[in-house]
Amino acid sequence: DAGITQSPRHKVTETGTPVTLRCHQTENHRYMYWYRQDPGHGLRLIHYSYGVKDTDKGEVSDGYSVSRSKTEDFLLTLESATSSQTSVYFCAISAEGSGNTIYFGEGSWLTVV
Amino acid sequence: KQEVTQIPAALSVPEGENLVLNCSFTDSAIYNLQWFRQDPGKGLTSLLLIQSSQREQTSGRLNASLDKSSGRSTLYIAASQPGDSATYLCAVGKTSGSRLTFGEGTQLTVNP
Numbered sequence: 001d002a003g004i005t006q007s008p009r010h011k012v013t014e015t016g017t018p019v020t021l022r023c024h025q026t027e028n029h030r031y032m033y034w035y036r037q038d039p040g041h042g043l044r045l046i047h048y049s050y051g052v053k054d055t056d057k058g059e060v061s062d063g064y065s066v067s068r069s070k071t072e073d074f075l076l077t078l079e080s081a082t083s084s085q086t087s088v089y090f091c092a093i094s095a096e097g098s099g100n101t102i103y104f105g106e107g108s109w110l111t112v113v
Numbered sequence: 114k115q116e117v118t119q120i121p122a123a124l125s126v127p128e129g130e131n132l133v134l135n136c137s138f139t140d141s142a143i144y145n146l147q148w149f150r151q152d153p154g155k156g157l158t159s160l161l162l163i164q165s166s167q168r169e170q171t172s173g174r175l176n177a178s179l180d181k182s183s184g185r186s187t188l189y190i191a192a193s194q195p196g197d198s199a200t201y202l203c204a205v206g207k208t209s210g211s212r213l214t215f216g217e218g219t220q221l222t223v224n225p
Contacts, residue, residue: 033212043157043202043215058212090156102147102213104156 003027004105006091012111019078021108023091025071032074033092033102034058034066043090049074081112115140117205119216126193127224134188134219136203141181144206147213148177148188151200160201161188193223 003026013019023032033048035058045058047066055066063085065077078085091105116139126132136146145164149157161170161177163186169178176189186203200220204213 040217042217043204043213045212048212092157101159101162103159104149106156107154 004091004093004103006089006105006108008108009106010109012113013081015082015112016080019081019110019112021076021089021091021110023074023076023105025074025093027093027095027103028071029093029095029103030071031094031096032068033094034064034074034076035090035092036060036087037090037107038087046076046089078110081110083112086110086112115143115205115207115214117203117214117216119201119203119219121219122217123220123222125222125224128193128195130193130223131189131191132193132221134190134201134203134221136186136188136216138184138186138205138214140205140207141184142207143181144208146177146179146186146203146205148175148186149202149204151202151218157202190221193221195223195225197221197223 005024007022034046035043037043044060046060046064047058049055049068067075089108092102094102118137120135143165147162148160150160151157163170163179174191179186200218202215202218204215206213
């Protein structure tokens with residue numbers, strides 16, 4: 001299994017509060033991604049990173065920001081959580097030149113009440 | 114915008130049956146296509162990766178084919194087992210770096 005750790009795994013938070021999810025990898029892979037998974041929508045890309053301090057938006061980036069100050073860590077921040085951000089969040093990684101096989105973390109379940 | 118569709122949404126089969134899961138995509142200009150398995154409450158596990166220049170990939174009882182021109186891929190599972198019960202997702206990559214577009218998946222149940 002790829003060395004990907006997401007934290008926290010489960011969180012309940014109140015509307016309007018900031019939330020940060022952390023993804024940590026031990027594989028030294030270049031690319032890191034944050035997806036959310038919702039019934040009826042499947043998995044959708046929020047943000048991704050192609051290197052330290054290099055990030056870009058995905059298809060559902062509104063309300064989210066990311067940071068990558070080290071190769072191994074990719075943080076996803078909800079500046080002011082809303083109920084529509086209740087979801088399961090998956091971090092993923094892939095290596096350059098690997099054929100782009102992508103490896104997923106176990107997920108972080110976030111409930112905004 | 115790329116759209117990925119998986120049919121059927123759910124499938125229930127008896128153990129031992131051979132089965133085919135379907136995936137279609139609207140933009141044939143893809144870099145690769147991947148099939149994943151997801152167990153309840155878990156992350157996704159990559160099963161097979163097909164590059165755009167390839168026609169198929171095989172791993173054990175699994176065979177995935179790709180017809181880029183028609184925008185289709187199939188995942189063939191031979192001699193299905195109850196342990197194959199899971200949701201199977203396909204995803205297409207537009208460029209290197211794996212910004213993937215996912216289908217919603219097919220939920221497979223293999224009955225003993």
